[in-house]
Amino acid sequence: MLDYLIRRVLLLLPVFLAVSAIIFLILHLIPGDPVDNLLKVGSGPDARAKIEAKYGLDQPLIVQYGMWLGNVLQGDLGTSIITRRPVSSMIAQVLPNSLMLGGFALLFSSIMGIILGIVAAAYRDRWPDQIIMGGVLLGSTLPSFWLGLLLILAFSVQLSWFPVSGARGWESLVLPVLTIGLGGMALVARVTRVSMIDAASRDFVLLLHAKGLSPARIRLRHVLRHALIPVVTILALRIGWILGGAVTVEYVFARPGLGLTLIKALAQHDYPVVQACLLMLAIAVMLGTLLGDILQALMDPRVRSAMT
Amino acid sequence: MSLKGTLNSIGRALRTPKGAISGAWLALVVLGAIFAPVLTPYDYDIQDLPNAFAAPSFAHWLGTDEFGRDLLTRVLYGARTSLSVSVLSISVSVFTGMVLGAAAGYFGGAFDRAVTIFVDLTWSFPEILIALILVAIIGPGITGTMVAIAVAYLAQFTRLTRAQIMAIRSETYIEAAKSLGARDSFILLRHLLPNSLAPVLVAGMLATGDAIILEATLGFFGLGAQPPTPSWGSMMSSGSALLFKAPWIIVFPGLAVAITVVAINLFGDALIRALDIKTRLREA
Numbered sequence: 001m002l003d004y005l006i007r008r009v010l011l012l013l014p015v016f017l018a019v020s021a022i023i024f025l026i027l028h029l030i031p032g033d034p035v036d037n038l039l040k041v042g043s044g045p046d047a048r049a050k051i052e053a054k055y056g057l058d059q060p061l062i063v064q065y066g067m068w069l070g071n072v073l074q075g076d077l078g079t080s081i082i083t084r085r086p087v088s089s090m091i092a093q094v095l096p097n098s099l100m101l102g103g104f105a106l107l108f109s110s111i112m113g114i115i116l117g118i119v120a121a122a123y124r125d126r127w128p129d130q131i132i133m134g135g136v137l138l139g140s141t142l143p144s145f146w147l148g149l150l151l152i153l154a155f156s157v158q159l160s161w162f163p164v165s166g167a168r169g170w171e172s173l174v175l176p177v178l179t180i181g182l183g184g185m186a187l188v189a190r191v192t193r194v195s196m197i198d199a200a201s202r203d204f205v206l207l208l209h210a211k212g213l214s215p216a217r218i219r220l221r222h223v224l225r226h227a228l229i230p231v232v233t234i235l236a237l238r239i240g241w242i243l244g245g246a247v248t249v250e251y252v253f254a255r256p257g258l259g260l261t262l263i264k265a266l267a268q269h270d271y272p273v274v275q276a277c278l279l280m281l282a283i284a285v286m287l288g289t290l291l292g293d294i295l296q297a298l299m300d301p302r303v304r305s306a307m308t
Numbered sequence: 309m310s311l312k313g314t315l316n317s318i319g320r321a322l323r324t325p326k327g328a329i330s331g332a333w334l335a336l337v338v339l340g341a342i343f344a345p346v347l348t349p350y351d352y353d354i355q356d357l358p359n360a361f362a363a364p365s366f367a368h369w370l371g372t373d374e375f376g377r378d379l380l381t382r383v384l385y386g387a388r389t390s391l392s393v394s395v396l397s398i399s400v401s402v403f404t405g406m407v408l409g410a411a412a413g414y415f416g417g418a419f420d421r422a423v424t425i426f427v428d429l430t431w432s433f434p435e436i437l438i439a440l441i442l443v444a445i446i447g448p449g450i451t452g453t454m455v456a457i458a459v460a461y462l463a464q465f466t467r468l469t470r471a472q473i474m475a476i477r478s479e480t481y482i483e484a485a486k487s488l489g490a491r492d493s494f495i496l497l498r499h500l501l502p503n504s505l506a507p508v509l510v511a512g513m514l515a516t517g518d519a520i521i522l523e524a525t526l527g528f529f530g531l532g533a534q535p536p537t538p539s540w541g542s543m544m545s546s547g548s549a550l551l552f553k554a555p556w557i558i559v560f561p562g563l564a565v566a567i568t569v570v571a572i573n574l575f576g577d578a579l580i581r582a583l584d585i586k587t588r589l590r591e592a
Binding site for chain 1: 428429432433434435436437440441443444445447448517521524525528529530531544548551552555558559562565566569570573574
């Protein structure tokens, strides 16, 4: 297992380098002079010289990337052009909100998705299955920001059960988690249903029926255990997708987090903040995928041996 | 597959209830977008402030927005932007993906390895993140949105085409063509690409639905089509601040996105069944 872990983490290294290089290059690819893009309008020449020295802007690009990466790895993400605060402290402030939102959304979509998938598979091709699968299609195709707005309209405006926006208290988490979770839930439910139906047709299930075990027990104790492996695979692949949903939903609910910070910074051309948020999101996606892979390897010895 | 065979399959898809209903909606949206100037007496960008925030009525079927502009008119004109941006950028993405995937799958070697690295790199990242990186570079607007969509889905089509080509490459008839002295370009264009076309095109169609959502999301962030050009997403961007005062401003454009995307998915489903390519889509 340790061997697998080390290999998997090492595989992540080139991906991290490539992604961070692209994010670093944003500053050089946008129109205009990089220094101008890092300075507030009307800054003096000494501020300019300071920036040039810090980022080594007279050096070749590869050296600049090295310096930038070195700074990033030491936690120095630059200074925001708009707020003039260190970007790292801005990120540290909002990161817990985003992680909490993403984590709960992941939890919600896994649990609800698996339950719905089991029910749909048990009633295969009958009305409960058709209703669930219809809902799943809807859930996976509705734009999540629109779903969020509709939920605000229904539960905050009409019923005033939950606050419209912000990140204070548990109530403010309910609607955002629901908004992201419904899309993820749809995906998990679809995969669970298919793999439950697939696993139920294996020989060992026939044997269990022959032994006289109750169908519910077979389904939950034996079939489900097999069916969960592809579900974890999909979750591992799509963890980034759920985290990506957080970007949109934070904006809808005006919830302080990486996503909201990123969108605001994009509109204000606050490039150090844009770069930092994108980098954080990319790292979150990579770590999420890694976590999913590790979980999968823990559950399925075949995955572990395939890597070696 | 021949052109006639493809047309037959589309016909077969249209004859299923799913395909008929979704096909009818898609036709309605496309025709509505094309004939928008004829269909509505209003202009999409002429303000009529006394009539601002009017609720749906006979004069304004879907109500008016904060500038008194007729919402149905803007939804119809918005369909022009949203559909053309999505269809055009997905077409570019499909075409590029097919060229990259076919070349990688057929020739192999260093080029294949480079393409695979690119695909693996983008595959694990959500489309919205890739799109936001590109919008950060190119800047907000329709061009940025189109490039963002085209690149965000490129990996999918490259991967699918490559898998198709790899699967057919070692068939006997390809070997036969080679031994008869056919050139690589001939084999690729005459045999490999036509035979791998159907799954890639259906995947492209399904991705168009996702692209409409991505376009709407970027528009909603204020990073897509800029005012006064209406797109389904940008209409909702201004509407979200007015959620309490005039909910119809966000409800109807969103409904247009939602129904259209569901219709695309249902039609794609019917097409997959008619073409009998379910397993080929899943292989990749």
